[in-house]
Amino acid sequence: MATNFKSPALAGTVAAVLSASPLAAEEGRSPIMCEPGDTYIMNVMVSAHPYWVPVYEAFQQAAAAFGCETVFSGTPDYDISKQIASFEQDVVRQPAGVLLHPMQSDPFIEPINQAIDQGIDVVTFAADSPLSKRTAYITSDNHAEAKFAAEEIVKQRGETGEYAVLENPGQSNHDLRVTSLVSYMEANYPGWELVGRQATNQDSTAAYRAMSSIVQANPELDAVWIPEAGSAEGAVAAIQEAGADVLVMHADITPTMLEHIRAGNVHMALNPNQGIQGFMGFVALHLAAHPDIFEPFNDYKTSGYNPFQIPFMDNGFAVITQENADSFDLNAYMKDR
Amino acid sequence: MQSGTDQAIGIDGTRQPKGPGVAKGLLKMRETGLIAIILLLVVVMSFASPYFLTWVNIRTVIMAFAVEGIVVVGMTILLISGGIDLSVGSVTALAMVIGGWLFLAGFDPWIASAIAIGCCTAVGAFMGFFVTKIGLHHFIVSLAVMVIARGICLLGTGGRPLGLYTLPPEFKFIGQGSLGPVPVVILTFIVIVVIFDILLRRTTMFRKVFYTGSNERAAAYSGIRTKRVIFATTTLCSTLCGVAGVIYMARFGSAQPTFGIGMELNVIAAAVIGGASLNGGTGTIFGAILGAALLSLVSSSLALLDVSVYWQDIIRGSILLAAVTIDLFLNKRRG
Numbered sequence: 238m239a240t241n242f243k244s245p246a247l248a249g250t251v252a253a254v255l256s257a258s259p260l261a262a263e264e265g266r267s268p269i270m271c272e273p274g275d276t277y278i279m280n281v282m283v284s285a286h287p288y289w290v291p292v293y294e295a296f297q298q299a300a301a302a303f304g305c306e307t308v309f310s311g312t313p314d315y316d317i318s319k320q321i322a323s324f325e326q327d328v329v330r331q332p333a334g335v336l337l338h339p340m341q342s343d344p345f346i347e348p349i350n351q352a353i354d355q356g357i358d359v360v361t362f363a364a365d366s367p368l369s370k371r372t373a374y375i376t377s378d379n380h381a382e383a384k385f386a387a388e389e390i391v392k393q394r395g396e397t398g399e400y401a402v403l404e405n406p407g408q409s410n411h412d413l414r415v416t417s418l419v420s421y422m423e424a425n426y427p428g429w430e431l432v433g434r435q436a437t438n439q440d441s442t443a444a445y446r447a448m449s450s451i452v453q454a455n456p457e458l459d460a461v462w463i464p465e466a467g468s469a470e471g472a473v474a475a476i477q478e479a480g481a482d483v484l485v486m487h488a489d490i491t492p493t494m495l496e497h498i499r500a501g502n503v504h505m506a507l508n509p510n511q512g513i514q515g516f517m518g519f520v521a522l523h524l525a526a527h528p529d530i531f532e533p534f535n536d537y538k539t540s541g542y543n544p545f546q547i548p549f550m551d552n553g554f555a556v557i558t559q560e561n562a563d564s565f566d567l568n569a570y571m572k573d574r
Numbered sequence: 575m576q577s578g579t580d581q582a583i584g585i586d587g588t589r590q591p592k593g594p595g596v597a598k599g600l601l602k603m604r605e606t607g608l609i610a611i612i613l614l615l616v617v618v619m620s621f622a623s624p625y626f627l628t629w630v631n632i633r634t635v636i637m638a639f640a641v642e643g644i645v646v647v648g649m650t651i652l653l654i655s656g657g658i659d660l661s662v663g664s665v666t667a668l669a670m671v672i673g674g675w676l677f678l679a680g681f682d683p684w685i686a687s688a689i690a691i692g693c694c695t696a697v698g699a700f701m702g703f704f705v706t707k708i709g710l711h712h713f714i715v716s717l718a719v720m721v722i723a724r725g726i727c728l729l730g731t732g733g734r735p736l737g738l739y740t741l742p743p744e745f746k747f748i749g750q751g752s753l754g755p756v757p758v759v760i761l762t763f764i765v766i767v768v769i770f771d772i773l774l775r776r777t778t779m780f781r782k783v784f785y786t787g788s789n790e791r792a793a794a795y796s797g798i799r800t801k802r803v804i805f806a807t808t809t810l811c812s813t814l815c816g817v818a819g820v821i822y823m824a825r826f827g828s829a830q831p832t833f834g835i836g837m838e839l840n841v842i843a844a845a846v847i848g849g850a851s852l853n854g855g856t857g858t859i860f861g862a863i864l865g866a867a868l869l870s871l872v873s874s875s876l877a878l879l880d881v882s883v884y885w886q887d888i889i890r891g892s893i894l895l896a897a898v899t900i901d902l903f904l905n906k907r908r909g
Binding site for chain 2: 368
């Protein structure tokens with residue numbers, strides 16, 4: 238079976254498993270490698286969002302290293318029923334596993350549990366469904382991102398000021414980024430006042446309207462924190478039109494926001510390491526689908542659970558500024574791929 | 575009602591077969607064409623994918639449109655009467671939010687759901703009042719209600735989904751349970767479809783819906799209280815949205831204020847593909863459900879064939895365009 242080791246680290250991991258596995262010695266093939274046709278699916282909502290591109294690229298790279306196939310799936314809409322329908326349709330195909338970005342946590346509990354019960358492993362990434370039986374969750378540390386953003390705002394604008402947040406209620410990672418920053422500011426910098434908080438749900442038009450109103454109502458506004466890049470696009474446009482001196486910080490990155498960073502319209506973006514997320518997301522999923530290759534020191538297997546479970550894996554985050562913006566150019570990254 | 579010697583005007587306003595022309599008439603029925611397309615798709619896909627003709631996939635395909643199909647029933651009846659409702663997505667979300675909010679406030683989930691459905695009925699009556707008494711068009715009234723209902727949802731929840739994981743299992747059963755291999759959602763959907771299909775085909779009360787939609791003035795001259803009919807169909811559509819919202823609430827274990835955005839397009843598309851006319855007077859529940867099934871089958875087939883998700887919207891839109899074009903030509907032939 239042809240194997241393309243694009244990652245030296247992963248090649249080492251696979252080599253270690255190969256040498257450690259008695260089965261590998263007997264058959265000349267590692268049990269960790271995919272059988273022909275073994276397919277892993279990555280399922281998302283708002284599938285045209287550029288965030289998924291490097292995640293899926295790394296997901297594919299990891300799959301290639303194990304000789305597996307991949308499919309990109311989901312819904313182009315921000316619609317929970319459509320994403321669940323697409324996920325259930327994915328499960329019908331009996332894939333080896335699904336790397337899932339659940340739009341909301343609770344509605345996915347039953348669909349994930351049904352997939353697990355059918356022997357299809359599910360790993361969540363970037364957003365979670367913690368009450369489900371998903372085998373692993375990989376994301377950046379949203380508390381750490383929020384703390385970093387808060388400290389940066391204070392570093393740039395001093396110990397007192399006014400700030401606003403836009404939010405996307407219901408999506409766990411976005412909620413954490415906002416609530417953690419607000420809590421951190423309250424606890425550590427009481428001189429900072431939260432003067433605006435609007436739900437814009439990743440909609441740049443809604444963010445434009447909300448930010449316009451916030452800036453008009455609060456002419457002394459010093460900073461804004463936005464948990465995702467879609468809303469940031471609209472918010473920056475509103476701030477520029479108003480001519481306001483507002484420090485803009487947001488999470489994630491899109492090509493549009495990268496241009497704003499290059500132009501100095503946005504101070505910085507905190508971007509989860511998408512490549513690590515996709516690559517390690519696949520590895521977590523693949524190991525969950527092959528739990529027999531090792532014997533962890535736990536009771537999960539005898540208790541009827543998949544022994545390979547990771548409650549939380551941190552893929553880290555990068556800080557994007559004017560200085561390093563070129564390293565986050567998605568078009569350059571995807572050229573010739 | 576008869577026209578000529580070998581055909582009659584059917585309940586849905588189309589020419590129906592009589593006597594030896596049955597086979598010929600069947601060929602002219604929209605449902606026959608849809609059934610043929612669906613069967614062809616099933617045959618092709620059963621060869622193209624080993625997963626297609628499995629019970630798990632069939633269940634998934636039906637589940638994908640079953641709850642929305644309940645709204646399709648209401649929309650079809652409203653379209654036949656000459657109306658349209660753009661607020662179905664918002665009103666469905668409203669039912670979820672009201673039901674969820676009351677449950678979290680301590681109400682029994684069944685009582686909370688009954689109140690939620692009642693509120694949706696009131697919303698429908700509100701729209702019906704503005705259409706029949708004030709004289710506004712359905713399009714404008716339902717557009718306004720779509721925005722108002724969405725605003726109430728966001729206001730009532732602070733924009734956040736209500737977590738209803740603590741709903742009792744007996745209530746969740748209506749959204750997540752199964753009787754044997756068949757999900758309760760599908761059984762509920764079938765019961766509602768059969769009831770309203772029979773009512774629409776067999777009862778005098780619902781026959782008035784066709785007459786009102788075909789020619790409101792003529793229907794009024796013949797003694798039908800057309801405004802009452804329009805009021806009733808508008809209210810019924812919103813009530814069925816309430817039923818769908820409660821089932822969604824039980825299925826998802828949450829109530830989302832942003833749920834159902836764009837639902838009106840899917841629902842209207844299904845009804846029109848199934849033969850309902852935007853000009854009123856024509857359509858069947860069975861046809862509309864076939865339309866919904868066709869759209870769901872297409873989505874399922876494309877997913878199983880690894881076709882990009884973006885093709886689904888293009889193909890869905892193309893099917894809708896073809897259906898409306900066929901409807902236009904059929905109407906021209908009927909004069």
